[in-house]
Amino acid sequence: MAKEPMRVLVTGAAGQIGYALVPMIARGVMLGADQPVILHMLDIPPAVEALNGVKMELVDAAFPLLKGVVATTDAVEACTGVNVAVMVGGFPRKEGMERKDVMSKNVSIYKSQASALEAHAAPNCKVLVVANPANTNALILKEFAPSIPEKNITCLTRLDHNRAFGQISERLNVQVSDVKNAIIWGNHSSTQYPDVNHATVKTPNGEKPVRELVANDEWLNTEFISTVQQRGAAIIKARKFSSALSAASSACDHIRNWVLGTPEGTFVSMGVYSDGSYGVPAGLIYSFPVTCSGGDWTIVQGLPIDKFSREKMDATAQELSEEKALAYSCLN
Amino acid sequence: MPSKSLLQRLVKWCPWLLRDEPKRPVKVLVTGAAGQIGYAVVAMIARGLMLGADQPVVLHMLDLPRSRDALNGVRMELIDAALPLLRGVVATSDEAEAFDGVNVAILIGGSPRREGMERKDLIAKNVPIYKSQAAALQKHAAPNCKVLVVANPANTNALVLKEFAPAVPAKNISCLTRFDHNRALGQVAQKLNVHVGDVKNAIIWGNHSSTQLPDASHGTAWTERGERPVRELIADETWLREEFVRTVQQRGAAVIKARGQSSSLSAASATCDHMRDWILGTPKGTWVSMGVYSDGSYSVPDGLFYSFPVTCEKGEWSVVQGLQIDDFARSKMEASASELMEEKTIAYEFL
Numbered sequence: 001m002a003k004e005p006m007r008v009l010v011t012g013a014a015g016q017i018g019y020a021l022v023p024m025i026a027r028g029v030m031l032g033a034d035q036p037v038i039l040h041m042l043d044i045p046p047a048v049e050a051l052n053g054v055k056m057e058l059v060d061a062a063f064p065l066l067k068g069v070v071a072t073t074d075a076v077e078a079c080t081g082v083n084v085a086v087m088v089g090g091f092p093r094k095e096g097m098e099r100k101d102v103m104s105k106n107v108s109i110y111k112s113q114a115s116a117l118e119a120h121a122a123p124n125c126k127v128l129v130v131a132n133p134a135n136t137n138a139l140i141l142k143e144f145a146p147s148i149p150e151k152n153i154t155c156l157t158r159l160d161h162n163r164a165f166g167q168i169s170e171r172l173n174v175q176v177s178d179v180k181n182a183i184i185w186g187n188h189s190s191t192q193y194p195d196v197n198h199a200t201v202k203t204p205n206g207e208k209p210v211r212e213l214v215a216n217d218e219w220l221n222t223e224f225i226s227t228v229q230q231r232g233a234a235i236i237k238a239r240k241f242s243s244a245l246s247a248a249s250s251a252c253d254h255i256r257n258w259v260l261g262t263p264e265g266t267f268v269s270m271g272v273y274s275d276g277s278y279g280v281p282a283g284l285i286y287s288f289p290v291t292c293s294g295g296d297w298t299i300v301q302g303l304p305i306d307k308f309s310r311e312k313m314d315a316t317a318q319e320l321s322e323e324k325a326l327a328y329s330c331l332n
Numbered sequence: 333m334p335s336k337s338l339l340q341r342l343v344k345w346c347p348w349l350l351r352d353e354p355k356r357p358v359k360v361l362v363t364g365a366a367g368q369i370g371y372a373v374v375a376m377i378a379r380g381l382m383l384g385a386d387q388p389v390v391l392h393m394l395d396l397p398r399s400r401d402a403l404n405g406v407r408m409e410l411i412d413a414a415l416p417l418l419r420g421v422v423a424t425s426d427e428a429e430a431f432d433g434v435n436v437a438i439l440i441g442g443s444p445r446r447e448g449m450e451r452k453d454l455i456a457k458n459v460p461i462y463k464s465q466a467a468a469l470q471k472h473a474a475p476n477c478k479v480l481v482v483a484n485p486a487n488t489n490a491l492v493l494k495e496f497a498p499a500v501p502a503k504n505i506s507c508l509t510r511f512d513h514n515r516a517l518g519q520v521a522q523k524l525n526v527h528v529g530d531v532k533n534a535i536i537w538g539n540h541s542s543t544q545l546p547d548a549s550h551g552t553a554w555t556e557r558g559e560r561p562v563r564e565l566i567a568d569e570t571w572l573r574e575e576f577v578r579t580v581q582q583r584g585a586a587v588i589k590a591r592g593q594s595s596s597l598s599a600a601s602a603t604c605d606h607m608r609d610w611i612l613g614t615p616k617g618t619w620v621s622m623g624v625y626s627d628g629s630y631s632v633p634d635g636l637f638y639s640f641p642v643t644c645e646k647g648e649w650s651v652v653q654g655l656q657i658d659d660f661a662r663s664k665m666e667a668s669a670s671e672l673m674e675e676k677t678i679a680y681e682f683l
Contacts, residue, residue: 235409
């Protein structure tokens with residue numbers, strides 16, 4: 001008995017990340033090879049031709065799992081009945097723009113998208129905000145869609161989480177699938193804290209802590225952290241474009257683990273609504289280590305936090321509180 | 333009473349007998365990997381969409397020295413994606429390193445068509461590229477490497493490759509027409525208002541160019557009345573011979589017009605489909621289109637790379653035989669074959 005199709009919304013679908021993401025969704029990478037999908041793609045009117053071109057290509061690819069495509073510039077049509085919403089659309093930072101300007105533009109976008117989602121999405125719609133500033137955009141979305149359960153609104157830090165894994169596996173010359181439980185704490189920005197204190201690697205002699213195997217705290221506390229924090233800029237420098245492939249892939253990982261669950265003993269990083277765990281102020285969207293089961297995420301509790309980590313975690317929380325204040329000032 | 337069962341002893345001393353041994357990694361080369369189609373296809377390959385969700389891969393990516401930074405950027409992103417199936421990434425501008433030990437080669441790199449360029453010029457620029465790649469393929473690739481030529485002129489590039497890699501069996505070289513095949517299925521599905529997964533057995537005959545013949549006349553579709561021939565469901569020969577053919581042939585231009593860029597997503601997807609079906613086999617009763625070395629089937633001259641309907645089993649393709657070819661199709665197929673003969677002649681002029 002074939003499953004009922006799930007409706008997946010991608011905003012900003014005519015852009016680079018959208019173009020990388022929609023074929024992954026249509027091929028079952030996000031929700032599983034047995035889950036039919038209907039894609040809803042939203043973008044702004046200047047991009048309507050390009051968006052239609054993407055729709056044509058999706059038709060041309062003859063995907064067995066893709067049961068329909070809606071390509072629209074109308075937020076209501078886009079949000080109607082969606083079970084998953086991946087918000088890639090936002091106002092990108094342009095040369096010379098102040099932080100406040102970027103924030104102001106994105107706040108109005110996410111306020112308006114919040115209303116559309118709240119009114120038209122399917123009940124229990126799962127939302128992933130990708131567009132930067134991701135955590136604060138997600139917070140605005142939550143504030144202006146009060147009937148969407150706060151647990152259903154998240155932001156993407158899986159990209160940074162995956163990047164941390166990549167760095168560890170290169171350093172130790174191991175398979176990335178043998179590494180687990182690195183954590184990204186905080187804001188999806190340069191204040192994020194990649195933490196390997198609880199990370200392990202599967203070796204022929206059992207699971208070993210990453211810290212022990214790397215045997216270089218200096219590297220782990222400095223270069224490793226800054227490499228992960230600044231990887232986005234490094235990609236832009238090399239490619240002349242920002243990361244689309246890895247962002248799209250991580251967005252699929254985030255949703256897939258959320259919907260289908262995390263493997264036993266493994267946690268992943270998600271930007272979620274803080275409940276005050278680990279001394280992080282409540283009421284922020286903050287990246288935590290989580291496990292997922294039955295379609296819900298739960299923060300992993302009880303991990304020991306050392307002084308070094310505490311400072312980093314507090315610094316990124318501080319930045320988020322400032323962003324929140326800035327966002328609210330744009331609303332008034 | 334035995335102290336330990338045979339099974340328990342086996343588990344202790346030979347645990348691998350009861351564990352699923354992971355497959356050995358397959359090495360996949362993508363040339364032109366820093367470009368648009370390359371970017372789309374490497375993501376799909378590393379996610380198991382070409383060779384299956386249980387098949388680890390090692391990616392070899394080749395591009396020109398001037399694209400080294402961009403290629404390295406792609407390598408960085410592949411590492412950043414933390415993909416469990418991806419067991420290694422080689423990014424290089426050296427052909428020998430790129431082809432070393434590869435089991436699958438996707439040749440997207442080539443000299444692209446520029447505004448005002450004649451087909452003759454396009455062939456001229458690509459012949460030396462494919463002659464050189466042929467040498468590397470023959471010398472360095474793994475035995476039985478399967479090759480898919482994507483770069484245009486795809487059929488003639490494949491022919492040059494074959495001619496200059498005589499130790500590589502001609503049956504292991506192919507060119508991409510699955511792209512047009514998938515487009516044809518999509519158009520039939522839209523016309524019938526059914527899901528594209530319910531349409532099968534379109535055919536693309538001939539050259540991957542404007543002389544290709546998209547042929548839906550042997551296709552079938554699932555409707556409420558069961559599986560029925562497309563010819564019966566779309567009882568409109570004119571549509572099948574004209575609008576359908578034109579739309580499929582010109583779809584590439586239509587996408588460029590809409591997107592401002594050529595189709596990468598659908599080209600990459602078709603590339604994965606072509607290779608996956610070749611290696612893992614086509615479903616029973618279903619055929620696909622591949623540009624393959626002609627054996628004279630359907631009176632197509634042998635010694636050309638020509639797109640035929642094929643089924644695939646155990647890693648081998650076979651041309652579907654016995655399809656009735658009407659006069660309309662016959663004349664189109666001959667025209668495409670003539671064009672391929674001309675391209676072959678032009679290619680040889682430059683050798």
